[in-house]
Amino acid sequence: MSRRVARVLIDSPLPQLDRLFDYAIPDELSPAVVPGVRIKAPLRTAGRVVDGFVVEVSEESDGDRPLSELDAVVSSAEVLPERLYGLARRVADRAAGSAIDILRLAIPKRQVRVEKQWLAAERRDAPEVGAEAVDAARAVLAGFPGLAEKLTEGARVAVDAPPRLEGGRPAWTALLAAAAAVVLSAGRSVVLAMPDHRDLDLLHGALTDAVPSDAIVRHDAAQTGPERYRGFLRTLDDAPCVVIGNRSAVYAPVSRLGLIGIWDDGDPLLDEPLAPYVHARDAALVRQEVAEPASGERPALLLAGHTRTTDVERLVAVGWVEEVPAARRYTPRVVLSALSDSERPGARIPSAAFRAARDALAHGPVLVQVARPGYAPTLVCADCRAPARCRHCGGPLHAPGRGAVPVCGWCGRAAHAWTCAACSSPKVRLASSGSERTADELGRAFPGVRVVVADGAHPVREVDDAPALVVATRGAEPLAEGGYRAVLLLDGERMLQAPELRIGEACLRWWSNAAALAAPDAQVHLVGVEGAVARALATWTHGAYARAELGERAPLRMPPTARVARLEGDVAAVDRALATLREDIPDLPPDAVLGPVPVDRQGWPGARALVRFEYGRGAAVAGSLRASVVAEAVGARSSRRGPAKSRAPRNILQARLDIVEPEL
Structure with missing residues (x-):
């Protein structure tokens, strides 16, 4: 005899459960079981009832096949349409992940009252745009x-x-x-x-x-x-x-x-x-x-x-x-400001940028972008210049204000009677200026001018068109009425020194977004930066800069000229996954794999490796790595015994694709 069978996606983080399970539909639940509804179903391997979604419903002629029955239908709302499941499946397969992880991002937690109102409401008509x-x-x-x-x-x-x-x-x-x-x-x-x-x-x-x-x-x-x-x-x-x-x-x-x-x-x-x-x-x-x-x-x-x-x-x-280029190209007035020979070495603001800010303050607000929030994000020993570290946790010390006791950025302890571990000096020196210290310095340089600090601790959405110095960290710049009459981009060299593959792109984006807030004909001063990034900002040729970056990364096969996957886990599991990858893709280049190198995993010895591959091999690489993750998860579940179970890392093998910063 035929029977109705539901194909169900189980809501579980276990990679081996990332597939559709067949369940028999009891007669009393048959009218309510349709694709897309939430259900509860027994999971025999776990000995409990789990949540899930019905993806398909079909008729099965083999009624003798042993199947568990659905336990309950949670709601009649069809919250998982076919188009959403198909998208989640494709995205997860591309990233060697689980479809249920995508659906957790897409489908919010159920709200019973809201759902009942939606089910009872009449369906809307298509909106009309005048x-x-x-x-x-x-x-x-x-x-x-x-x-x-x-x-x-x-x-x-x-x-x-x-x-x-x-x-x-x-x-x-x-x-x-x-x-x-x-x-x-x-x-x-x-x-x-x-x-x-x-x-x-x-x-x-x-x-x-x-x-x-x-x-x-x-x-x-x-x-x-x-x-x-x-x-x-x-x-x-x-x-x-x-x-x-x-x-x-x-x-x-x-x-x-x-x-x-x-x-x-x-x-x-x-x-x-x-x-x-x-x-x-x-x-x-x-x-x-x-x-x-x-x-x-x-x-x-x-x-x-x-x-x-x-x-x-x-x-x-x-x-x-x-x-699709614009019919008319618009570019801000970017000025590359540098210290002249007559100026004091180490000054943060050149005289040309200082004059531009002073003149602009007569007409409205001026934006000053800095690298970091706080007063002095970094302290060093005044004698030997060694980084000032907390004696309790080893974290970096910073100054919360002028003349204040240094505070650890990790544990938050105040560093009373601090001494340098290298030379025993009790004196510290401010090695960098945050938003608050910059505001303090500019307030003394421009007496009587209103100073506004905008950063993570002091969020500001908008400022009026009255004269003001707005000191903001990158990405926290408020919108000014009528635009800023001048924009000063400070700490550019410090931003570019970050050890990141895409730091040039990031700096260009931070500076460009700030420059876009300037009023027409307002000057944008990029202070102390030279090279390709500065030229791209000054000429507003971002596409050319991106092409040059791609040309430099292509010989090294760095992203995005190639896709990069990272494998991390138990040493033997990583070795088995790499061996399986070579078997599945025999023509993979010899230098496609970097590593493995040893890493510490919660006190257990582990390994990490990178795999570089062309976009055309994406499906094959993702499928092979996903199969290894599932195989290791199944093997780990069957072999765990004794007290070591609580101490071992939960995931024997992890795979992550499209790494932006390929570091071993």
């Missing part, structure tokens, strides 16, 4: 010839946003809002991912002027649980909408998706810190490749920013993404 709003949106997109047509055709495009203010907001907000209005007017949904809440607020304000407010769905980590779940359920409706949110917004299961937009893809906040560690840009690329089931059309992909990352430039170079 003709005047569409005309205004097309006028904005006309600044990029052909962009409107490419968005409606489902193309992949890269756009360098104009670095200026329009109507009191950054110009990029009007660009994205216009793109959303044009696509929504065609009856298709839009998903826009932003790095942080400040970008979300700015874009939200621009969208309210371009599309109906009830069509905007916000997906924000700062929202309450009910708010997030209400917004998620709205995306399940057939009515198109515009979803704006953080990195996980790219998984919003909207119907008839017409556009996926990513703003400032170089921001590290778009890189997911949870397994399987997929960048929002990579998830968007995977999603754009899949055609909509109803229409057969693919959504467009818009990658916008003030700068061009090497990842996007590589896609442009291979023809996967098309660059």
